[in-house]
Amino acid sequence: MRRYRSLLGVLLLAAFSVATARAGALLMARVDLPFPEAMAQLQDSIVSHGYTISRIQRVDAGLRANGYTTAAYQIVFFAKPAEMRTLPSLDPQIAAYLPLQIVIFAERGHTLLLAANPGRIASFFPQHALQAHFVTWAHDMRAIFREVRHAGQ
Amino acid sequence: MERKTAASQLKTHGFFALAALMLWSCIAIAGPGRPAADGARLYVHYCAACHGERGRGGIGLPLSLPSFLAGVDDGYLRQTIRLGRPGRIMPAFPQLHGNQIDALVRYIRHWSGNRPVMLAAAGKPGNAVRGATLFSARCAICHGANGVGGEGTGVTLSRPRSQPIMAPALDNPGFLASASDRVIRTALVRGRTGTPMRSALKQGLSERDIDDLVAYVRSLQYQPPPRAAAPRDEGPDIVGVSPDGVTATVARLKEAVEAANMRLIRVQYLDQGFVPAGKENRKQVIVYSCDFGFLNTALQVDPRVGLFLPCRVTVLQHHGKVLVMSVNPKRLGTLFNDAALSRLCDQMYRKYRDIIEEATF
Numbered sequence: 001m002r003r004y005r006s007l008l009g010v011l012l013l014a015a016f017s018v019a020t021a022r023a024g025a026l027l028m029a030r031v032d033l034p035f036p037e038a039m040a041q042l043q044d045s046i047v048s049h050g051y052t053i054s055r056i057q058r059v060d061a062g063l064r065a066n067g068y069t070t071a072a073y074q075i076v077f078f079a080k081p082a083e084m085r086t087l088p089s090l091d092p093q094i095a096a097y098l099p100l101q102i103v104i105f106a107e108r109g110h111t112l113l114l115a116a117n118p119g120r121i122a123s124f125f126p127q128h129a130l131q132a133h134f135v136t137w138a139h140d141m142r143a144i145f146r147e148v149r150h151a152g153q
Numbered sequence: 154m155e156r157k158t159a160a161s162q163l164k165t166h167g168f169f170a171l172a173a174l175m176l177w178s179c180i181a182i183a184g185p186g187r188p189a190a191d192g193a194r195l196y197v198h199y200c201a202a203c204h205g206e207r208g209r210g211g212i213g214l215p216l217s218l219p220s221f222l223a224g225v226d227d228g229y230l231r232q233t234i235r236l237g238r239p240g241r242i243m244p245a246f247p248q249l250h251g252n253q254i255d256a257l258v259r260y261i262r263h264w265s266g267n268r269p270v271m272l273a274a275a276g277k278p279g280n281a282v283r284g285a286t287l288f289s290a291r292c293a294i295c296h297g298a299n300g301v302g303g304e305g306t307g308v309t310l311s312r313p314r315s316q317p318i319m320a321p322a323l324d325n326p327g328f329l330a331s332a333s334d335r336v337i338r339t340a341l342v343r344g345r346t347g348t349p350m351r352s353a354l355k356q357g358l359s360e361r362d363i364d365d366l367v368a369y370v371r372s373l374q375y376q377p378p379p380r381a382a383a384p385r386d387e388g389p390d391i392v393g394v395s396p397d398g399v400t401a402t403v404a405r406l407k408e409a410v411e412a413a414n415m416r417l418i419r420v421q422y423l424d425q426g427f428v429p430a431g432k433e434n435r436k437q438v439i440v441y442s443c444d445f446g447f448l449n450t451a452l453q454v455d456p457r458v459g460l461f462l463p464c465r466v467t468v469l470q471h472h473g474k475v476l477v478m479s480v481n482p483k484r485l486g487t488l489f490n491d492a493a494l495s496r497l498c499d500q501m502y503r504k505y506r507d508i509i510e511e512a513t514f
Contacts, residue, residue, distance in 0.1 A: 026460075068449045085434070089471075
């Protein structure tokens with residue numbers, strides 16, 4: 001049984017490596033919704049996948065306050081509370097990548113979503129204990145992007 | 154004994170269930186499968202975020218522009234999808250199979266009503282040396298010296314732009330491998346209506362001048378390719394070890410941020426917002442800051458730079474050590490395929506490193 005488990009583990013890691021190599025380094029989606037509606041959909045979708053939104057960084061407000069012109073440009077930070085508590089203990093260097101973030105910005109009547117593909121960030125952290133989290137994040141983020149995009153169709 | 158066996162079986166089944174779920178996730182991450190070569194679906198999945206749902210451009214070029222579609226053949230489109238533009242945002246898509254690329258090309262072509270492409274007639278062998286002189290006088294103002302291309306991304310009304318589109322990098326190995334001499338010649342002869350690219354003939358150049366320009370552009374493929382990204386052996390973080398406790402280190406970090414002419418935005422616990430107020434782990438703190446002038450410049454180079462925002466440095470106690478760390482912009486920059494952004498990442502790296510060194514000295 002132990003031999004099968006090891007073999008399956010190797011196969012899983014290989015499949016994940018192939019999948020992440022084939023997946024794009026960045027996740028991007030164009031949403032056919034104005035910014036406020038897309039932002040509302042994004043927050044709903046993040047929460048529906050079990051994450052908590054801790055903060056929305058209003059980059060656009062900061063730029064305007066400093067005299068620059070910009071369209072709506074914000075960043076949504078989110079994570080699962082249990083992961084925020086436990087993951088930095090597994091590898092403190094992952095703390096710099098937490099919470100997770102999705103950039104959302106307006107482009108004419110559309111809205112763009114952007115995130116670093118957790119599948120690619122996984123390669124920065126070789127510890128096996130973290131890999132399952134990256135798989136889940138990649139899966140969830142793709143689903144979130146898909147849901148927000150479909151909301152605009 | 155039986156209970157132990159049952160527990161063991163349950164554990165095994167659970168393991169295989171988890172394994173199956175992970176395997177399914179990996180397959181899902183890999184994207185659309187081989188048989189489903191639906192151009193519209195592939196376009197939405199791979200292209201629309203940058204080029205727009207209807208190909209009107211965005212971060213990427215306006216693919217549905219009639220003058221563009223009339224002036225490039227299918228081979229150009231196929232190779233561009235396959236190879237991308239190293240260091241110029243447009244990624245390569247080696248994961249797409251031939252039938253998927255063909256479906257994408259058909260979909261892109263539908264915007265022109267599938268009108269046949271009529272390339273300009275083939276020219277004669279030109280003089281690249283003479284072409285270089287003509288290029289400097291006529292083309293370099295948009296395409297840059299030696300054809301390095303314009304800076305920044307394509308059409309967007311989100312921010313002020315100096316031009317409606319970015320002039321392509323003619324020295325890019327992806328472009329040179331995609332564009333035949335006739336495609337380059339067609340752009341010169343006809344120009345691109347709807348962009349600043351004007352017909353060379355209408356500017357008074359001769360057929361011979363155009364042949365020389367084609368020879369010059371073709372000669373650029375012997376130039377070294379642009380640097381796409383920083384080396385991949387960079388660590389994921391920039392890390393320093395502080396001789397002080399967390400509170401004193403955060404105080405020094407705030408001073409270091411201000412000394413670096415960054416605006417301090419806020420200081421908060423890493424788990425703030427995830428646990429009830431007052432229950433946060435006080436040994437894990439994030440310091441947010443921003444250099445808005447630099448940010449504005451970076452956004453004009455590449456609006457995807459938000460993934461680095463805001464500048465944040467984390468102070469964290471781990472196994473008795475106080476670590477001060479930020480993401481490593483050089484490493485994160487490898488995700489973007491943007492040489493211009495990589496140069497900014499180098500600047501960001503130096504700034505983060507200096508701040509962390511100052512805070513942990």
